Amino acid sequence: MTWLNLHPLTFLVFAPTVLGFLLMALPHALGKLARLLGFLGALAIFVLSLAWLLGHNPAAGGTVLAERTPWFTLVGLPVDYALAVDGLNLWLVLLTTFLVPLTMLGTWNSLKDRMGTFAALFLLLETGMLGALVAQDLFVFYLFWEAMLIPMYFMIGVWGGDERRYAANKFFLYTLSGSLLWLVALLYLANKAGGFNPALMAQAASALPFGVQGWLFIAFAVAFAIKVPLFPLHTWLPDAHVQAPTAGSVILAGVLLKLGGYGFIRFAIPMFPQAAMHYAKPIALLSVIAIVYGALVAMVQRDIKKLVAYSSVSHMGFVMLGLASMTVIGTQGAMLQMLNHGVSTGALFLLVGMLYDRAHTRMISDFGGVAVKMPIFTTFFMIVTLSSIGLPLTNGFVGEFWILNGTFLSGFTWGRLYAVLATSGVLLGAVYMLWMFMRVFWGPENKDEDSGTHHLHSDLNAREIAVMLPIVVLIVWMGVHPRTFVGASEAPVAALLQEIKAPAPRPFILAPAVREAAAPGESAGAHASEAPVSEAPAAHEVHR
Amino acid sequence: MSLTPSQWAALLPLLLPAFGACLVVLMSLDKDQGTTKWIRGAMYGTALLAVAGSFWFLTSLWKTGSQPAFFQLHMDRLAQFTGIFVAVAAALTILQSWDHFHQEGWVKGETLSLLLFSVTGMMLFASTTHFVALFLGLELFSIPLYALVGTVRARSESAEGGMKYFMTGAVASSCFLMGGVLIYGLSGTFDLAAAAGALKAQGALLDPLVMAGAALMLLGFLFKVSAVPFHQWTPDAYEASPHPIAGFMSVATKGVAFIALLRVFPGSFAPMGPVTAKVQTVLAALAVATLVLGNLTALVQSNVKRMLAYSSISHAGYLMLGFVAGTPAAYTGVLFYLVIYLAMNMGAFGLLTAFGLVGEKTTFDDLRGLGWKRPAMGFSAAVFMLSLAGIPPLGGFYGKYMIFRELVGAGHVGLAILGVLASLVSAYYYLRFLVALFLQAPSAEAERLASDRPAVHAPLAGAAVLVSAAIVLAGGLIQYALADGFAKRAIVEGLGLIR
Known part of the structure; x- marks a missing residue:
C-alpha cells in the first residue's frame, strides 16, 4: 500500500500496460475472456481515478496528485520522471479513463477475431494517453506522445476498413x-536550458531572440496542430477515422485529438508567451477556416462516419479559436469544448458503429425511416446530435458560446469578423447534422432489399443503453452546470493569461504543478541560461 | 619468452575463439559431418563454448576493472566493450546458423571456423592503435567474411556476391594500408598515437601527404561501415549471404569499424586537431549522402534482405552524425546505439530464419500473415522494426536521441533536422515489414505452399530473436544502465587510457 500511496499516478498510467501485456500473452482461444478482463480492468482504472482524483479539492486549481523523481541523464541532460494532475488536465484524465471502458462496452461485439489483442492494444493506448496528459517533463511527454502511435497504428491497420493499411x-x-521536427526544437531548447523541465525551458526560451522563439513555437505548434488537427494539417483525420474500427474512432476523436489542444495550453503557449501572442492571429484565422471548411465538407459527405469525421475538424477548430483568443473565457471555452467534443463526437462514433454493426453500411442514402425501426436508438442519436450542434442546455452550447464570446473580446483587428464567421460554422453544423439526421431517421422507411434500413432488426439492447445513458447524463450536466468540469482549470488559465498579457517580473508562466515542482531547480536554471551557448551547461561535466 | 598473467589476460579473449576455430576445423575434417548429427552438434557446441568463454572472461575483466595489455594490444574498457559486443553478435549468429543451415540442408563446420577467426580479427582490430596490428586485425576479420558471403556454393548469386565483396574490400584494404604507410613514412612510427604526436611536433599536420594518409585510412573505415559512396557492396553481399551471416556482417563489421574509427580519429589522432576537424567535415557531408541515399533506396526494395542492407547503410549515417557532434557524450551515444543496433539487426535477420524463409524467398510477400501465426516472433518483429525506426520507448529511440541531442548541442541543427527527416522516411519501410506481417493476409498460393511444407521448426533462431528483443526492450526501459554503466565507461576509461 505504501508504494501505491507514493505512486498513485504511476499506477494509473501503467496498470493498463501491465494488464495489456498479460492479455496479449493469453492464448488466441481465450479472446472473449481477454475482452472481459480488459473491460473490467479499464473499469477499475476509471473507478480508481474518480476516487483518487476527485477525492481532493480540484476547485482550488492546484495540484491534485504529483510525482517527481530524477530518472536518467544519459550522459547529458537530466530527465525527471515527473507526473502531475492539476486543474488543466484533471478532467481530460477523467474523460480518458471514462471513455476507455465505455468504448470497450459499446463495441463489445463489433470485432469478430483477435479480440484479446485488440483489448490489449486498447489498454496500451490508454497508458500512452494518460501518460501524455499527466507528464510534467517534456521528455516524458514526448515519450508518451510518440508511444501512443504504436497501438493506434495497429488498431487501424489490423481491424480497420478496406483502406486500412493506407x-x-x-x-x-x-x-x-510533426513530432520529429518538434523533437529537434525540443532538443535545441533543452540544450539551452540544461534539461527538459518545462519551467527551465520556458526560462531559457525567454532569453532567446524573438525570431528563434518564433521558430521554436512553430515547431511545437505544428506538432500539436497535426494532432488537433488544425486546417490545413487535417488530411490524415478523415482517412484514419473512416477506416478505424469504431473503438479506434471513438478514442481518436475522444482523447487523441484533445492532446493537441492540451499541448498548446500546457506547453506551447506558456513556454513561448510572446510568440504565442504573435502567432495567435494566424492560428485564429486557420481555426476559422477549419470551422467553416470542416462544416462545408461535412455537409456533402455521403458516409455518416466521414461526416462525423469532418465535423471533428470543425469542432476542433473551435477549440483552437478559443485558445488563440487569449482570453480567459475563450480559453475556458476551449477547455470545455475539448471535453464536449470528447463526449459528443465519441458518442456519435459509438452510435454510428452500432448502426453499422446492424446494417453493414454507413451510407446515408442506404437509410431512411430508421426512427420507425429503432426508436430508442433514434432518441439517443437525436440527443447527441443536438449536443453536437450546440443546442442550449446541452454541453455544446456553452463551449461554443464561450469561445465565440472570447473571440469577440480578443481585440484582434478582425476578431469580431472571426467571431461572426465562426458563428456561421455553428449554423452550418446544424445544417449538416440535422440534414443527415433527417435523411437517415425520418421519412418513409427504406424498403429496398439492399438498403441499410432493411437490415435493422433490433433496437438497442440493454448493454448499448447502459453505454449511452451516462453520455446523455454528461451532455445535460455539462450543459447546465459546466462549472463542475471547468472550475478546476479557471485559476490556472486566468493566471496563465494574466502573465502573458501583463508579464510579471518572473519570466516564465506555467501551470502550478510545473511551477511548484520546478522551484528547487530555479537557481540552477538561471545559471544555465546565463552560460554561453557553446558550453552546454552541466551536461558534459562528467567528461571534463 | 614467457608472458605475465596480465599479458595472458589481454590475449585470452582473442585466443579462445581462435582456438575454437582450429578445433572446429579439425572436427569438420570428418567426411560424415553433413550426415552425423552428433558431429554437427559438437562443432556448434565448441563454437558456442569458445565465444561464451571469451564473453565470460571479458565480462569478468570488466567487473574487476583491470585493463591488461599485451604490447600494442590494449585490452582496455573499449576493447572489452568491443569484445563483449562481438561475442554476443557471434553467439546469436551461431544459434541462428544452426537452424538456417539445416533449413538450407547445407551444414558445414568451415562456416563456424571462419566466423570464429573473424571474431578474433574483430577483437584485435578494435583493441590496438599500432598500425600493423590494426591492419592485421582488419584482414583477419575481413578475409573469412569474404569467404562466408560466398559460402553457399550451389547458388551462383552467392559466389557473385562474395566475389564482389572481396574485390571491393581488397581495394579498400589496400587504401587503408597505403594511408597507414604514408603516416608511417612521415612520422617514423607505426604507433598511431605517437605518429600524431610526432607530426604535430614537426608542424606537418597540414602537409598534403599527411592529409592523404588520413583520408585513405578514413576510406578504409568508411568502406567497412558501408557509408556512401563506399556502400555498393552491401546489398549484394547481404543478399548473397546466408541470413545469419548477413546479420553478423551488418552488425559486427559496422560496429568494430566504428569503434576502431573512434579509437583512431578522435582517439589517437587527437593531437592532430586540424586533421580531425577536416575529417569531421568530410564525415558530415558523407553522413548526409548516406542518410539520403540509404533511406530513399531502401524505400523501393521488395526484398527484405536488400531493404535491411539499405537500412544498415542509413544507420551508418546516424552513427557518423555522432562523430560530427564529436562530444564524449555523442561517442557514448554511438556505442549505445551500436549495442541496440546489434540486437535490432541480429533480431531482424534472425526473424528470416525463425520464419523459415530460405533461399531467394525473402520478399515482403513471403512474410505476409506470419506475425499472427507466430505471435512471439511477430511481437519481436514489431519491437525490432519500431526500434529501428526510432519510435520511443524502444532502445533505438534512445540511441538516436543521444546522438541528435549532442548534434543539436554542438550547433548542427540543420544536420539534426535532416536526421529526423531520414528517420521519418525510414519509418515507412520498417512499417512495410509490419504491414506484411500483421496487416496483410497471406496470398492463396502461399497458403497452399505452406500447407505442403512441414511446419517451420527453428527453436534456436527463435531463442536468439527473443534474446535480441529483450535487449532492445531493456535498452528502452533501463537505458541509463546501458549508457552510464557500459557505454560511458568504455569511452571514458577506455579511450581516455589510449589518449
Whole structure:
C-alpha cells in the first residue's frame, strides 16, 4: 500500500500496460475472456481515478496528485520522471479513463477475431494517453506522445476498413513528421536550458531572440496542430477515422485529438508567451477556416462516419479559436469544448458503429425511416446530435458560446469578423447534422432489399443503453452546470493569461504543478541560461 | 619468452575463439559431418563454448576493472566493450546458423571456423592503435567474411556476391594500408598515437601527404561501415549471404569499424586537431549522402534482405552524425546505439530464419500473415522494426536521441533536422515489414505452399530473436544502465587510457 500511496499516478498510467501485456500473452482461444478482463480492468482504472482524483479539492486549481523523481541523464541532460494532475488536465484524465471502458462496452461485439489483442492494444493506448496528459517533463511527454502511435497504428491497420493499411500508414507518418521536427526544437531548447523541465525551458526560451522563439513555437505548434488537427494539417483525420474500427474512432476523436489542444495550453503557449501572442492571429484565422471548411465538407459527405469525421475538424477548430483568443473565457471555452467534443463526437462514433454493426453500411442514402425501426436508438442519436450542434442546455452550447464570446473580446483587428464567421460554422453544423439526421431517421422507411434500413432488426439492447445513458447524463450536466468540469482549470488559465498579457517580473508562466515542482531547480536554471551557448551547461561535466 | 598473467589476460579473449576455430576445423575434417548429427552438434557446441568463454572472461575483466595489455594490444574498457559486443553478435549468429543451415540442408563446420577467426580479427582490430596490428586485425576479420558471403556454393548469386565483396574490400584494404604507410613514412612510427604526436611536433599536420594518409585510412573505415559512396557492396553481399551471416556482417563489421574509427580519429589522432576537424567535415557531408541515399533506396526494395542492407547503410549515417557532434557524450551515444543496433539487426535477420524463409524467398510477400501465426516472433518483429525506426520507448529511440541531442548541442541543427527527416522516411519501410506481417493476409498460393511444407521448426533462431528483443526492450526501459554503466565507461576509461 505504501508504494501505491507514493505512486498513485504511476499506477494509473501503467496498470493498463501491465494488464495489456498479460492479455496479449493469453492464448488466441481465450479472446472473449481477454475482452472481459480488459473491460473490467479499464473499469477499475476509471473507478480508481474518480476516487483518487476527485477525492481532493480540484476547485482550488492546484495540484491534485504529483510525482517527481530524477530518472536518467544519459550522459547529458537530466530527465525527471515527473507526473502531475492539476486543474488543466484533471478532467481530460477523467474523460480518458471514462471513455476507455465505455468504448470497450459499446463495441463489445463489433470485432469478430483477435479480440484479446485488440483489448490489449486498447489498454496500451490508454497508458500512452494518460501518460501524455499527466507528464510534467517534456521528455516524458514526448515519450508518451510518440508511444501512443504504436497501438493506434495497429488498431487501424489490423481491424480497420478496406483502406486500412493506407489510413494507418498515413496516420502514423503524418503524426510522426510533426513530432520529429518538434523533437529537434525540443532538443535545441533543452540544450539551452540544461534539461527538459518545462519551467527551465520556458526560462531559457525567454532569453532567446524573438525570431528563434518564433521558430521554436512553430515547431511545437505544428506538432500539436497535426494532432488537433488544425486546417490545413487535417488530411490524415478523415482517412484514419473512416477506416478505424469504431473503438479506434471513438478514442481518436475522444482523447487523441484533445492532446493537441492540451499541448498548446500546457506547453506551447506558456513556454513561448510572446510568440504565442504573435502567432495567435494566424492560428485564429486557420481555426476559422477549419470551422467553416470542416462544416462545408461535412455537409456533402455521403458516409455518416466521414461526416462525423469532418465535423471533428470543425469542432476542433473551435477549440483552437478559443485558445488563440487569449482570453480567459475563450480559453475556458476551449477547455470545455475539448471535453464536449470528447463526449459528443465519441458518442456519435459509438452510435454510428452500432448502426453499422446492424446494417453493414454507413451510407446515408442506404437509410431512411430508421426512427420507425429503432426508436430508442433514434432518441439517443437525436440527443447527441443536438449536443453536437450546440443546442442550449446541452454541453455544446456553452463551449461554443464561450469561445465565440472570447473571440469577440480578443481585440484582434478582425476578431469580431472571426467571431461572426465562426458563428456561421455553428449554423452550418446544424445544417449538416440535422440534414443527415433527417435523411437517415425520418421519412418513409427504406424498403429496398439492399438498403441499410432493411437490415435493422433490433433496437438497442440493454448493454448499448447502459453505454449511452451516462453520455446523455454528461451532455445535460455539462450543459447546465459546466462549472463542475471547468472550475478546476479557471485559476490556472486566468493566471496563465494574466502573465502573458501583463508579464510579471518572473519570466516564465506555467501551470502550478510545473511551477511548484520546478522551484528547487530555479537557481540552477538561471545559471544555465546565463552560460554561453557553446558550453552546454552541466551536461558534459562528467567528461571534463 | 614467457608472458605475465596480465599479458595472458589481454590475449585470452582473442585466443579462445581462435582456438575454437582450429578445433572446429579439425572436427569438420570428418567426411560424415553433413550426415552425423552428433558431429554437427559438437562443432556448434565448441563454437558456442569458445565465444561464451571469451564473453565470460571479458565480462569478468570488466567487473574487476583491470585493463591488461599485451604490447600494442590494449585490452582496455573499449576493447572489452568491443569484445563483449562481438561475442554476443557471434553467439546469436551461431544459434541462428544452426537452424538456417539445416533449413538450407547445407551444414558445414568451415562456416563456424571462419566466423570464429573473424571474431578474433574483430577483437584485435578494435583493441590496438599500432598500425600493423590494426591492419592485421582488419584482414583477419575481413578475409573469412569474404569467404562466408560466398559460402553457399550451389547458388551462383552467392559466389557473385562474395566475389564482389572481396574485390571491393581488397581495394579498400589496400587504401587503408597505403594511408597507414604514408603516416608511417612521415612520422617514423607505426604507433598511431605517437605518429600524431610526432607530426604535430614537426608542424606537418597540414602537409598534403599527411592529409592523404588520413583520408585513405578514413576510406578504409568508411568502406567497412558501408557509408556512401563506399556502400555498393552491401546489398549484394547481404543478399548473397546466408541470413545469419548477413546479420553478423551488418552488425559486427559496422560496429568494430566504428569503434576502431573512434579509437583512431578522435582517439589517437587527437593531437592532430586540424586533421580531425577536416575529417569531421568530410564525415558530415558523407553522413548526409548516406542518410539520403540509404533511406530513399531502401524505400523501393521488395526484398527484405536488400531493404535491411539499405537500412544498415542509413544507420551508418546516424552513427557518423555522432562523430560530427564529436562530444564524449555523442561517442557514448554511438556505442549505445551500436549495442541496440546489434540486437535490432541480429533480431531482424534472425526473424528470416525463425520464419523459415530460405533461399531467394525473402520478399515482403513471403512474410505476409506470419506475425499472427507466430505471435512471439511477430511481437519481436514489431519491437525490432519500431526500434529501428526510432519510435520511443524502444532502445533505438534512445540511441538516436543521444546522438541528435549532442548534434543539436554542438550547433548542427540543420544536420539534426535532416536526421529526423531520414528517420521519418525510414519509418515507412520498417512499417512495410509490419504491414506484411500483421496487416496483410497471406496470398492463396502461399497458403497452399505452406500447407505442403512441414511446419517451420527453428527453436534456436527463435531463442536468439527473443534474446535480441529483450535487449532492445531493456535498452528502452533501463537505458541509463546501458549508457552510464557500459557505454560511458568504455569511452571514458577506455579511450581516455589510449589518449
